[in-house]
Amino acid sequence: MTGVKKFRISTPYLLLIPGMGFLFIFFILPLFNLAQTSTQTRVGGGDTGEYEQTWRFANYFDAFVENREQFGRSFLYALIATVLALAIAYPLAYTIAFKGGRFKNVMLVLVIAPFFTSFLLRTIAWKQILGEEGFVVPTLRSLQIISESTTLTSSAFAVVMGMTYNFLPFMTLPLYASIDRIDPRTLEASGDLYANGFTTFRRVTLPLSMPGVVAGTLLTFIPAAGDYVNAAILGSPQTKMLGNVIESRYFKIVDYPTASALSFTLMVSILILVTVYVRKAGTEELV
Known part of the structure; x- marks a missing residue:
């Protein structure tokens, strides 16, 4: 019986082995390799692609100073896209949860339907929607909201709109899951206590x-903060985000130390922001 009891206790840890092994091979090891590469120095001149470990931590400072505009732009675009997605997704999730009725499942399928299409194709579609051949620009011009010479593609507006659309399901689904768990009787009780609709919501x-x-x-x-597809397809050189710089450093310039330093700095920056946000938001009930 003692052996059986020990086996039952160890079973959960045994079940963790495949997942932990996967994380170690495809996350921990690449992370260590990234950190190691970020402190290397190019050997010789030109584009030799050969580097040696010199523990040059100044790579981080140089990479940040050189690309500080892209850093700020990445977080700004991500913040705007997140706010817009929240403004769109909350009413949508509320409607599905409380007003969907028998069409609730159909509406949820429509929310996740974009996932069945390539991320790249969805972004290219937005380039056509916001382009001269689309319906948005001619409509805005006919309403005299924009001038005849104004275009929407290759702009910050197009990048943010593309990010908002592409990441909208990630906002909608958690909101729906949370709102759907609210007992409607609590809302009715609020009305019984003479609270109006806005007070009940607040x-x-x-x-x-x-x-x-x-x-x-x-x-x-x-x-969104690490995205580079939307900026590459819908933006211009003036709207480059940090992801575009990292992609260029890795595959075009072949400057692995700078690209690794930028990647590590972006990851740490996001981790710090998320930690502060979670603590301020008070997520002890986030289960």
């Missing part, structure tokens, strides 16, 4: 849905 619905808000904003902001 004092009851929003606090109870905060776990979904926190989860959705994290799932949107984190990939």
Whole structure:
């Protein structure tokens, strides 16, 4: 019986082995390799692609100073896209949860339907939508909102719109899961206590849905800050994000130390921001 009891106790740890092994091989080891590469120095001149370990931590400072504009732009675009996604997704998730009825499952399928299409194709579609051949620009011009010479592609507006659309499901699904768990009787009780609709939302619905808000904003902001596809397709050299710089350093300039330093700095910056945000948001009920 003692052997059986020990086996039962060790079973959960045995089940962790495949997952921990996967994380070690495909996350921990690449992370160590990234850190090691970030302190190397190029050997010789030109584009030899040969580096030696010199523990040059100044690579981090040089990379940040040289690309500080892209750093700020990445976090700014990600923040704007997250706020816009929250403004769009919250009413959508609320409607699906409380007003969807028998069409709730259909509406959820429509939310995740973009996942069945390539991320790249969705971004290219936005380039066509916002281009001269699309319906947005001619409509805005006919309403005299923009001038005849104004274009929407190759702009910060296009990049943010593409990011908002592509990451919208990541915001909607956690919000729906959180709102759907709210007992409608709590809303009815608020009305019985003479609270109007806005007060009920502010004092009851929003606090109870905060776990979904926190989860959705994290799932949107984190990939948006490191995105480079939207900026590459919908933007211009003036709207480059840090992901575009890292991609260029790795595959075009072949400057592995700078690219690694930028990647590590971006990861640490996001980790710090997320930690502060989670602590300030108070997510002890985020389960």
